[in-house]
Amino acid sequence: MVELWQQALAKLKEKLGKQSFDTWIRPTSFVSLNKTELRIAVPSKLHRDWITEHFLAQIEEVIGTLCGQTTAVTFEIDPETVEKQIASERTLRKEDREKPPVQTPHRVNNLSARYTFDSFVVGASNQFAHAASLAVANKPGLHYNPLFIYGGVGLGKTHLVNAIGNQAANHNGQLKVLYLSSESFMNELIGSLRRDKMDEFKTKFRNVDVLILDDVQFIAGKERTQEEFFHTFNSLYDAHKQIVLTSDKFPKEIPGLEDRLRNRFEWGLIADIQPPDVETRIAILQKKAVELNVQLPQEIGIFLASNISSNVRELEGGLTRLSAFSSMTKAALTIDLAKEVLRNILRDARPEVTVEGIQKAICDYYNVKIGELKAKRRTQNIALPRQVAMYLCRKHTDTSFPAIGAKFGGRDHSTVIHASKTIEQRIKDDPQMQITIEKLERTLKK
Numbered sequence: 245m246v247e248l249w250q251q252a253l254a255k256l257k258e259k260l261g262k263q264s265f266d267t268w269i270r271p272t273s274f275v276s277l278n279k280t281e282l283r284i285a286v287p288s289k290l291h292r293d294w295i296t297e298h299f300l301a302q303i304e305e306v307i308g309t310l311c312g313q314t315t316a317v318t319f320e321i322d323p324e325t326v327e328k329q330i331a332s333e334r335t336l337r338k339e340d341r342e343k344p345p346v347q348t349p350h351r352v353n354n355l356s357a358r359y360t361f362d363s364f365v366v367g368a369s370n371q372f373a374h375a376a377s378l379a380v381a382n383k384p385g386l387h388y389n390p391l392f393i394y395g396g397v398g399l400g401k402t403h404l405v406n407a408i409g410n411q412a413a414n415h416n417g418q419l420k421v422l423y424l425s426s427e428s429f430m431n432e433l434i435g436s437l438r439r440d441k442m443d444e445f446k447t448k449f450r451n452v453d454v455l456i457l458d459d460v461q462f463i464a465g466k467e468r469t470q471e472e473f474f475h476t477f478n479s480l481y482d483a484h485k486q487i488v489l490t491s492d493k494f495p496k497e498i499p500g501l502e503d504r505l506r507n508r509f510e511w512g513l514i515a516d517i518q519p520p521d522v523e524t525r526i527a528i529l530q531k532k533a534v535e536l537n538v539q540l541p542q543e544i545g546i547f548l549a550s551n552i553s554s555n556v557r558e559l560e561g562g563l564t565r566l567s568a569f570s571s572m573t574k575a576a577l578t579i580d581l582a583k584e585v586l587r588n589i590l591r592d593a594r595p596e597v598t599v600e601g602i603q604k605a606i607c608d609y610y611n612v613k614i615g616e617l618k619a620k621r622r623t624q625n626i627a628l629p630r631q632v633a634m635y636l637c638r639k640h641t642d643t644s645f646p647a648i649g650a651k652f653g654g655r656d657h658s659t660v661i662h663a664s665k666t667i668e669q670r671i672k673d674d675p676q677m678q679i680t681i682e683k684l685e686r687t688l689k690k
Contacts, residue, residue: 248310249274249284255306260299263367267523268295271542275320282307282315285322288543290550292319297683354423355413359406365531367524370400373515377404381411384419384454384486388513390477394491395517398557401490404517405456408488412454421454426462430469437468445472450479456488460509465500477508487512525549525559532560538567540577547579550686551590562586597640597688599651605687606633609680618653634660635667636684 257265271291275283286292295303300317307315361381366374373393380391391408393401409421424432429449436445449455455476463469480487491498494516495509520528526549533540540563548566552559569585570577583590607614610629617630630652637648638660645657652660670677 246274248277248307249282251310252303252306255310256299256303259302259306263523263527264299267526268299272319273322275322277315279313280316282317284317284319286319287321288541288546289321290543290546292321293679293682294546294550295319296679297686353421355409355421356406357410359403360410361407363531363535364400364403364407365520365524365528367520367527369518369520369524370404373404373517376513376515377408378411380486380488381408382415384408384412385484389481389484390487390489390509390512392489392491392495392509392512392514393517394494394514396492396519396555398555399517399519400556401517402458405458405488405490409454409456412486419453420451421456422449422452423456423458425458426460426469429457429473430463430466433469433472446476449476452480452485454486454488455480458490459492460489461491461493461498461501463501464498470502470505474502474505474508477505481508481511519553520556522546522549522553525553525556528556528559529563532563533567536564536567538563538570538577543579544577544582547582548586551689552586558589562589565589599637599641599643599648601688602633602636602640603651605684606630606636609684609687618651620653631663631667632681632684634663636681636688638664640685640688 253269256269260269268291271287272295273285275285277283286295296319304315304317307317361374361378364374373395376388376391377393380388393404395401406423409423413419413421432448433445436442457473463473477487489509494514495501495506498506526545529540529545529548533545544566548559548562552562566577566582566585569575570581575581603614603617606612606617606629610625610632612626612629616626617633619626634648634652637643637651638645641648643651645660648660649655649657667677667681671681
């Protein structure tokens with residue numbers, strides 16, 4: 245029986261991809277199998293709910309193929325599985341701490357030694373930018389010149405370009421690598437103009453092997469800075485020196501940027517970084533926990549990754565704040581503690597929930613039309629979705645009972661009260677209803 249689960253694991257790894265498999269499936273363990281049901285142990289309730297929502301269909305498909313018949317898959321929370329997971333994480337943290345630090349040559353200017361490719365977590369949202377950065381770091385000036393990386397704040401652009409500089413210098417200690425922000429470039433230009441030291445300025449920036457300019461959008465609209473960077477760019481490019489740029493926008497979308505610079509930024513390779521998916525966010529938290537020497541319970545990692553979704557910097561900052569509070573107060577890391585300590589971050593990260601948004605989510609989930617929710621009919625296939633919608637409106641918005649009733653075809657406030665109480669009771673009596681509500685609430689947070 246255990247062998248069948250091992251076969252299933254191999255197929256699931258191929259089907260789901262390494263990152264999803266390692267995050268969600270690997271921490272599980274076989275419990276039992278009979279003619280109709282396979283039972284699998286998982287480390288936590290959050291883990292169970294996530295697998296049930298996102299991977300149950302694929303798991304049942306694989307098991308059905310191996311068994312030759314339809315087999316239900318159910319998950320149970322097993323403390324022993326949690327202990328095995330914690331022991332495994334302790335081993336990984338010990339191995340990571342024992343890795344020797346990266347030595348950065350003295351010829352490198354302004355780079356942060358802690359930003360390396362080894363410390364960068366790769367996922368679907370950044371794998372193209374990562375691959376391009378690695379290629380540039382290994383052979384600067386040969387391919388992808390310039391390399392232009394763009395994406396929102398806190399997604400890892402600065403980390404990647406520092407990693408390029410560090411690795412390029414480690415491969416060739418004679419390389420002159422210079423990293424700076426566009427604002428620093430402008431400030432140095434202004435200082436050189438005031439002191440009449442432009443020859444020194446040009447020598448500094450035009451005699452490097454790798455120039456990394458962060459947040460290049462900052463020079464837009466600044467005529468003299470753009471003029472000087474235009475000539476710096478041309479000088480380096482003509483000498484086959486590597487240029488690496490980052491921005492929060494695609495070149496064509498940067499307002500106030502001169503066309504001649506915009507065109508040059510598009511000569512090489514443009515790679516974007518998107519907000520990370522949940523598996524990548526969990527991996528980022530695990531990596532950060534190793535750095536902080538913190539034992540991160542899996543359910544805490546899943547909770548943080550599910551609630552802080554758009555910004556890596558904020559995600560890591562949340563874990564740092566939580567671990568510091570836990571250490572200072574000797575409090576155990578729990579979801580309740582995370583909610584308390586990170587309430588401001590979690591509130592800011594959560595999108596505003598509206599009655600209209602809830603109605604749309606209900607229609608999508610139950611496959612009903614918005615007009616049916618507002619109609620006077622009381623058929624069961626409409627009554628339940630309507631009651632769930634009213635319950636969620638009362639729980640997740642500040643809308644009054646009468647106002648909610650008005651949004652559902654002019655119903656009386658007593659109808660909304662009755663609907664809310666009905667669903668509250670069903671959640672207590674029916675585990676499936678609780679799972680349904682949790683699924684819908686996760687949808688509302690996205």
